[in-house]
Amino acid sequence: MKFGKVDAIKTYEVLRFKHGTIQEVKQMISEEMPLTVYLNGKEMTTMLCSPVDQKYLVIGFLISEGMVQRIEDIKEMVINEDDGLVNVEADIVEREAAQGYLRRCLTACCGRGRAGFYFANDHKTTRYIDSSAQFTASDILKSTDILLNEASATHxxxxxxxxxxxxxxxxxxxxxxxxxRHNIFDKLYGKCLEKNMIMDDKMLVFSGRISSEILIKVSKMGIPCVVAKSVPTTLALDLAKDLGITIVASMRRDSFCVYTHPKRIID
Structure with missing residues (x-):
């Protein structure tokens, strides 16, 4: 896979204070845009995102939230980048999921006593990952190094x-x-769905921290192992234990920590 393409960047003139002096310099800034999604004519949400891969962001979002069940149900998508609008036409829309988006709903995770899901759609679309896949320590270190040091030209x-x-x-x-950071997972999910990719033998590497919301997105994708640069949150760890997901994090050049379901990680 080739990397190095720089997208969604603008140059601004700024004042930089350094070594006791102020000077005018040019700095590259990441672009941000609002993207409002309409599903069969009804406004569903407005996402703030980078103006790259909007198609996959919308596909991943609609399916991970349960509003659309299959990518085949999406019949048309028209993206108006100038106005920040996306119009999606779908044959089958889960009305209850569309109405329940971001509706708070405290539920227990996987029949356990503690609260696990805080939004209604998460409770219905999150799944337990039953995968026998294993991942080597060398592959974890290699893929993370490529992601952090080679892949993201924009970063x-x-x-x-x-x-x-x-x-x-x-x-x-x-x-x-x-x-x-949430958009990363919807974009990746959209790309996986378009390619009809099998997910239960894959690993996902991420430049940030695994929170409970991120962990839930990983579960919806069907990924058995997620690798992140920073230390995960406590709720993410609780959910990962209950949902069968291996969390690898606290990445360094030659080390990492395995927090949940360690049997998937081998020498």
């Missing part, structure tokens, strides 16, 4: 975007970046 220019990738045998096979 190296601006320090202003997150990045993530689907990994198979240590190689990055799908890549996305965005100003919003």
């Amino acid at each position: 190296h220019k601006t320090n202003g975007v997150h990045s993530g990738a689907i990994v198979k045998n240590g190689e990055l096979i799908l890549y996305s970046e965005d100003i919003g």
Whole structure:
């Protein structure tokens, strides 16, 4: 997979204070845009995102939220980048999911006593990952190094975007970046769906931190292992244990920590 393309960047003149002096310099800034999604003529949501891969962002969002069940149900998508509008026509729309988006709903996770899901759609679309896949330590270190040091040209220019990738045998096979960390997972999911990709033998690497919301997105994608640069949150760990997902994080050049379901990680 080739990397290095720089997208969604503008140059601004700024004042920089350094070594006791102020000077005018040019700085590259990551672009951000609002994207309002209409499904069969009804406004569903407005997402703030990088103006890249909007098609996959919308596909991943609609299916992960359960509003549309299959990518085949999406019959037409028209993206108006100038106005920040996306019009989607779908044959089958889950009305209850569309109405329940972001409706708070405290439920127990996987029959456990503690609260796990906080939104109604998450409770209905999140799934347990029953995968026997295993991943080597060398592949984890290799793929993370590629993601953080080679793949994201935009981040190296601006320090202003997150990045993530689907990994198979240590190689990055799908890549996305965005100003919003949640958007990374919807974009990757959209790309996986378009390719009809099998997910239960893949790993996902991510430049940020795994929170409960991110972990839920991983579960909806059917990914058994997620690798992140930073330490996960406590709720993410609780959910990962209950949902059968391996979390690898606290990445360094030659080390990492395995937090949940460690049997998937081998030497």
